Amino acid sequence: METLANVLSALQIDEFVNAYDLVWPVCEILHFFGMALLIGTVGAADLRMLGAFKGVPIRALERYLPLGVAGFVINLLTGLVFVAGNPVGGPGEYLTNLSFQIKMLLVLIAGINVLVFYFGGIARAADAVPSDGDAPPGAKLIAGVSLVVWIAVIFFGRLIMYNDTLLYALGL
Amino acid sequence: MRAVLVASEAATAVAADPQRFFSRGRDLFPPVAVQPTGAVRRGHIGSGVDLISAIENSAYATWVRESPSIFAYTTILALHAIGLAIVVGLNTVLALRLLGFVKELPLAPMRKLFPWMYAGFTINAFSGLSLLAANLSNDITNWMFLLKLALIALAMVNLELTRARVFDAAEGLVEAASSRRARLFAVGALVLWSGAIVAGRLTEYPNMVAGWFT
Numbered sequence: 001m002e003t004l005a006n007v008l009s010a011l012q013i014d015e016f017v018n019a020y021d022l023v024w025p026v027c028e029i030l031h032f033f034g035m036a037l038l039i040g041t042v043g044a045a046d047l048r049m050l051g052a053f054k055g056v057p058i059r060a061l062e063r064y065l066p067l068g069v070a071g072f073v074i075n076l077l078t079g080l081v082f083v084a085g086n087p088v089g090g091p092g093e094y095l096t097n098l099s100f101q102i103k104m105l106l107v108l109i110a111g112i113n114v115l116v117f118y119f120g121g122i123a124r125a126a127d128a129v130p131s132d133g134d135a136p137p138g139a140k141l142i143a144g145v146s147l148v149v150w151i152a153v154i155f156f157g158r159l160i161m162y163n164d165t166l167l168y169a170l171g172l
Numbered sequence: 173m174r175a176v177l178v179a180s181e182a183a184t185a186v187a188a189d190p191q192r193f194f195s196r197g198r199d200l201f202p203p204v205a206v207q208p209t210g211a212v213r214r215g216h217i218g219s220g221v222d223l224i225s226a227i228e229n230s231a232y233a234t235w236v237r238e239s240p241s242i243f244a245y246t247t248i249l250a251l252h253a254i255g256l257a258i259v260v261g262l263n264t265v266l267a268l269r270l271l272g273f274v275k276e277l278p279l280a281p282m283r284k285l286f287p288w289m290y291a292g293f294t295i296n297a298f299s300g301l302s303l304l305a306a307n308l309s310n311d312i313t314n315w316m317f318l319l320k321l322a323l324i325a326l327a328m329v330n331l332e333l334t335r336a337r338v339f340d341a342a343e344g345l346v347e348a349a350s351s352r353r354a355r356l357f358a359v360g361a362l363v364l365w366s367g368a369i370v371a372g373r374l375t376e377y378p379n380m381v382a383g384w385f386t
Contacts, residue, residue, distance in 0.1 A: 021380055022380075025374060025376075025377055025380070028373050029370050032256070032372075032373065033366070035256075035261075036256065036260040036261045036365075037261065038257075039261040040258075040260065040262050040263075040264045040265050041261070041265060043258065043261060043262070044261075044265050044285070047288065052284060052288070053281055053284045054281065054284075055278060055281025056277060056278065056281045056282065056284075057277070057278075060274055060276045060277040060278075061277065063274045063276075063277075064265055064268070064274060067268075131281075151254055154254050154257060155247075155250040158249050158250035159246055159250065162245065162246040162249070164240070165240060165246040166242055166246075168240045168241070169241070
């Protein structure tokens with residue numbers, strides 16, 4: 001963890017953050033844009049597979065997913081600015097923050113979930129579902145996990161700044 | 173109360189140069205100097221002041237602001253981000269479809285997106301009112317916050333117009349969806365929601381924003 005903190009510090013993003021007052025708020029704004037793009041596109045596909053929006057072909061909704069990927073990349077980059085460029089306490093403050101650790105674990109789970117969807121043959125089965133049809137159980141499971149995990153990512157992301165309330169709730 | 177668990181080096185840094193950190197707003201990590209203080213500024217809004225401090229000092233507002241419980245400020249703030257993602261995210265998908273992106277997506281069943289967008293908005297109306305009550309005297313004198321409210325109101329009117337004048341249009345959905353009006357509503361949704369997010373974030377940086385105008 002310390003090594004990782006040192007590597008991130010070596011990027012010297014904090015100098016950039018300190019040099020311009022706008023860097024931090026602009027990255028926050030972009031982080032919210034990325035979040036809305038990701039949740040809007042992925043969430044719409046998830047809800048359709050879970051049975052909402054029947055009449056909309058799953059395959060057509062999937063064509064919006066590159067936009068969700070773009071949102072994810074925006075958030076990866078702006079997130080790197082927050083962690084590596086943290087002006088108070090450096091990257092270590094994030095890396096040792098329980099809410100941040102849980103958020104990263106959840107992002108990893110969401111990533112594995114996507115890989116299972118595309119490389120486990122589930123996407124192909126979902127694409128074959130007619131517009132009004134019910135998604136196969138495997139696709140519903142993937143969609144349910146995706147929705148819950150992404151909502152939890154937002155929750156724990158917001159908790160990073162208020163990590164003490166999580167520690168308080170856990171009795172730590 | 174929340175400041176109890178703050179890292180000592182952060183506190184030192186803030187003590188050395190408080191203005192710098194306060195100017196970055198409440199969201200600077202870690203949470204030391206950035207919590208709403210709960211201090212009530214009196215006397216600058218005339219006769220409304222008593223009502224404002226009554227709301228801000230009410231049991232509920234005080235609980236939201238000062239309780240160390242994870243279900244107080246923290247969860248309400250998280251719900252506000254989740255509701256935002258739902259209403260803005262789905263409205264973005266709808267707007268892009270009206271602008272001609274992914275034409276094989278049939279329009280009629282996309283009407284089913286509306287209850288979900290209203291649900292996202294409702295989550296944010298309630299969470300937003302709670303956060304507002306907790307920090308009322310500061311927020312209602314913060315013009316970025318007022319701009320954000322105006323943009324959200326316009327975005328919701330725009331959403332209602334999209335429903336009434338495109339999805340429920342007298343001439344039929346297919347014709348209405350290919351009209352200039354539909355594209356105007358779509359662009360309006362993207363611009364207004366983007367503006368609301370920008371103004372909402374800048375609400376947390378009142379000193380920086382004030383610096384632009386002095």
